[in-house]
Amino acid sequence: MQKIPIFDLKPEIELLWGELTETIHDVLRSGRFILGPNAESFEQEAARYLGVRHAIGVNSGTDALIIGLQALGVGPGDEVITTPFTFFATAEAIERVGATPVFVDIEPDSLQLDPRQIEMKISSRTKAILPVHLYGRPAEMDPILSLARTYDLKVIEDAAQAFGSEYQGKKAGALGDVGCYSFFPSKNLGAFGDGGMIVTNDDDIAEYCRFLRQHGSRKKYFNEAVGYNSRLDELQAAVLRVKLRHIEEWNQGRIGVAETYRKLLRGQSGVVCLDEKNTGDHRHVYHQFTVRILQGRRDEVQERMRRAGIETMIYYPIPLHLLPMYQELGYELPQAEAAAREVLSLPIWPQMTEQVQLRVVQGLRVALDSM
Template identity: 45%
Template sequence: MIPFLDLKTQYLSIKPEIDEAVLKVLESTQYALGSEVFAFEEEFARYQSAEHGIAVNTGTSALHLALLAAGIGPGDEVITVPFTFIATVAAIAYTGATPVFVDIDPASYTMDVTQIEAAITERTKAIMPVHLYGQPADMDPIVEIAQRHGLVVIEDAAQAHRTEYKGRRVGSIGDIGCFSFYPGKNLGAYGEGGMAVTNNPEYARTMRMLRDWGQEKRYHHLLKGYNYRMDGIQGAILRVKLRYLDQWTEARRSHAAHYDRLLASLDIKTPIAMPYSYHVYHVYAIRSSERDRLKTALHKQNIQTGIHYPVPVHLQPAYADLGYQSGDFPHTEQVSTETLSLPMYPELTFTQVNTISEQVRNILNTLKAA
């Protein structure tokens, strides 16, 4: 079996450091926030070229607090994309604001910047681009439009640790950037975790209060806050793993390049790294009109795959109240029926990439001949 993700192999490769870090927290008894979390905030913010990091319990919480810090609330609108994990839209809904969708660019799978201005109304307060699959959205036009209309830019960077746009680390290009440390992410915790980064000290101060019951001083609550604190153990684990992220990212990029070479002649679309992009390949998503049959056949060959994402948010029953219909976002809808994510993680071997690619070739040839 070639797994879609192999977290155990990664853990074993750094086990002594992880175990030591966890035991250190257990001995310190700093289980919620604490020195390891605060150190990780500084280190990760610096890694993403931001001045402030606010560690929280999930990436969704980071998005929620970013929106609240920016003053987003009931009656406001936030422009984003329907081709994303549902947390992007859920965080907007948590504030009482309304998500407004624009379609994706069919090459990058990120926000089509040419559609943004037509979606802006007098109620629009923010733009939330999603850096999908490890590829950045086209940030310069987004920031320019936002500045011209007085809007906040909140980057959903949940899949974009180490991603760069024109040489700049994402998360620090807009007003606030939000990251997830869900276990399967390029930088993943051993549980849940998230972080917001910003260069705005007032946003940072507000988010720090909101994550900890709205208090800046213990038992003195300035805001109606939440229990969104990061666990000390996760902070310690993430500090260890951050030291390996450059190495792991280069391994992902090497695997992607190898996939690209082996799959180039097939009747599929491999990922396109845009000219402005340092792509970190959170997932390696190919496109095929035979997606479902290809997925089934690969599973029979003991190769696990994933689909990110089979149903766009605007067609999810949970968000039917937004009033969108099938056909509203044609690029999103077509991509959602064709994408298939192949195994992608640093510990993947070239032999495994060869095997996966050979099976993709054989299956597609068989389907073509049928």
């Protein structure tokens, strides 16, 4: 029986094959590969879609975080409050600008940064709060933004997994001072390689981000600061322009797949679907469909599904505060630790059929029942 991958890019590539190949050929013929017309147009089109004044293309989601933090004035001696339940790049970016990540535990139902625990971690060194819109679900931004206003802090959103998700009618990433996206190929809006984007409504921040991504230079060979070589290349921008026109359709497809999963898993013992709000206040775009496998059976369930030809992933097997570089700090964050033992992400892509989903759910049931 054919294996089921965690994510299948082939349907969207086949759908767009003619348009993609024509677009790529046009770029090749143009001879413009760095900061060309496609990069500029994609920035404008993404800004319109996201409802922001400025979008700045960079070469990865990690660089988007690093440059975004630096543009907000975060640097050595500062602290940035964030979640431990995220990809390492979130903390890595904070470290790269010389600041210190301060970890706050997560909500047990949503696995998002718990706003109720942030205030007790604010100190005289705190410069910013960095929420992560995990799995495509917006974090609870209202209380985070309220705390930021009260304590005069910056808010930088890690929206790497959440292109097109919404919180109270605004796009995730467009709510704080700066938002950061990744265009890694498996993302909801994915390039054919690495890519990233910074968004903001602040003219000065946008100008400084553009300055930093180009070696700290506003005019070639007249460098004013140590910056980065971090530009979204023309080929990736051209691909992303084609894909951006389909993002609403694809996100809606993911939402439909998630709804089917929740229906199929209703009443299944040993499995808990996350409290994934999709209401007027929250639009979850399901970069991942993640469940919790109870009673310490997650790893064995994953292995049994693998043997049945069904790929799953664990996002994330170890919370950041338990990595060697942070262990000695003595964090105790029980919700993040429990989530790392239980989470399992099931296959999902926009064009996934119910027949394939039935196979996934049946494989999960068999794995649970045989233990």
